[in-house]
Amino acid sequence: MGRAGLLLRLAWRNLWRNARRTVILLLAVTLGVAAMVFAAAFSRGMVVAMVDDAIDHLPGHVQIHAPGYRDDPAAEHRFPYPQGRLRAVLDGPLVAAWAARVRVPVVVASEYDTAGVTLLGVEPRREAALAYLGRASVDGRPLADANDAGLLIGRRLAERLDTVRGRRVVITAQGADGALADRGFRVVGLFRSPWSSEEKGIALTGLATAQRLLRLPGEVNEVAVRAADPERLEALVAALRAAAPELEVADWRTLSPLTHAGQQLYSQFTWVWYLVVFLGMAFGLVNTLLMAVLERTREFGLFLALGMRPRWILGQVWFEALLVLVLGLAAGNGLALALARALGEVDVSAFAAGAELAGLAQRIPLIIHGGDLALANGLVLALGLAAALYPAWRAARLAPVRALRRN
Amino acid sequence: MDALVTLRAVTKTYRQGEVDVPALRGVDLDIAAGEFVCLSGPSGSGKTTLLNLIGGLDTPSGGHIQVAGRDLARLSPGERAELRLRHIGFVFQAYNLIPVLSAQENVELVMELQGVGAAERHARARAILAEVGLAGLEGRRPAALSGGQQQRVAVARAIVSAPDLVLADEPTANLDSENGRRLLEIMRRLNGERGVTFVISTHDPEVMAFARRLIRLHDGRIQADERRDGPP
């Protein structure tokens, strides 16, 4: 400890011999680390926004279906409204919100035109807590409850059908028993969605109304679940599977593979960014240390003459790198955290032409994640110290006489 | 008496580009513990080379060197550093001190490397600095000390941990005669009172006058080796 203390003291003082150079180096490390942490926060925010968006638009984090439904989303692939053990898990601590739905393809016809859409029989109160459509702004009136017999359709579907609020449309569908069913609905409201596919392709009515139409009393096609902790989906999926072994339970990564791929892409971008920033930083660090070692060659010769072992000389230079890295990391993290806190989120709508298509959100929250922080800091520290070994080794390898002759 | 330093047929040839520069051409020498040896000779005669070889800062081209019973050729660079740390003090002509350390810290440096505890270090460093006439200047960095004061700090550092041997390469060359004499008197006193062995290179006649043993080098060979009794 005594010797480490000595080396640390020497390193600290040597650092401030050329204060200007050290400040520049510190600035580079600070900005580099800040750039890494900020990029990680942005990237994570992007992913979270993307996933949230995807989750919000109907799937939820986890969905439950009857076997066969995902290949053939027909009314006959149905299961009882959640009860017993399944209901216990859904109402338990792992779940933030859930909703049971009837969800089938139907044909909707106005006086002028017909369109194939997805009919959702919903419990409005539950949907509001779960998905965007449950909260979407409605021109007209929203659905009141599961017994509501009105129909809510997207604004663009209304345009397509050339119908307006208050008019009647007819919905034709295949019931659970295989027989065709149809029924007239009054269009009580038009909803808006940032996703045009929703505005064009979805019609909503009360759950009980849909069950009567399709002849599946007390049954549903889908339960969508929003997890209490999105980081721990596995536990939720396992609990649901255990509670309903006869049903199919899948999380969003299976249901929305594109979103999942996007998430991975962003994490790869972050790594490339880390690499670029780190290489710049390491280059500056190694160069500065080499310069410092060259300038102090005679001094190292003196240390050797006094009996300092080569590896303590190595330690001396290495401690200088350590100090720069620790100071730079502290400042860089501080800067990134302050910036992230001040900004809160980044509005990318100006750049996000086609964002909807790519499934991107327009306001990206900046999320500082403990794991990201630890990774960026650990990476810079470990690799920075590894890079500093080279100049330190150069100093330690000096032959004492040759170093002493240098004036 | 066993020799503290033994050189046998030591040669050193530097290579400068295509040319071989012989610096030592076969030196045999024994130095006993407690001696006060002056190494004289014109510039280029090989004084610095000889001191560096004895201190293990450089390796000979031929021959054998033993210091404190250890054959230097058998030691790794780390072990040679350890030998210097435990047994040898150095004083160079100039730039002897670590610029970022105060006088006191420079003196403590060697003890710190040896692992001496802080309290003992402080006490010994203060005492030795007082002994070389630098009481009150302990906290100054080298840049704030005169050339003579810096050399005294270097001598204090060289002897503070009671080494067997102090090698001083033209320690007074950059000092005026007043400061030079003062430094020599300090070294003589330490030699007399503590029995530290000194080997001092110089071409200054005033320094030679202090020596009990005067070795003259010429062209890399020992030309004369005289012992004198009881100089001033």
Ligand SMILES: Nc1ncnc2c1ncn2[C@@H]1O[C@H](COP(=O)(O)OP(=O)(O)O)[C@@H](O)[C@H]1O
């Ligand atoms: N590193 C070196 N490379 C080449 N020649 C050297 C080197 N060091 C010393 N010499 C030569 O060796 C001889 C002895 O040098 P040195 O030991 O420094 O003598 P002194 O200290 O007595 O002046 C000189 O001729 C000098 O030029």
Ligand SMILES: [Mg+2]
């Ligand atoms: Mg010389």
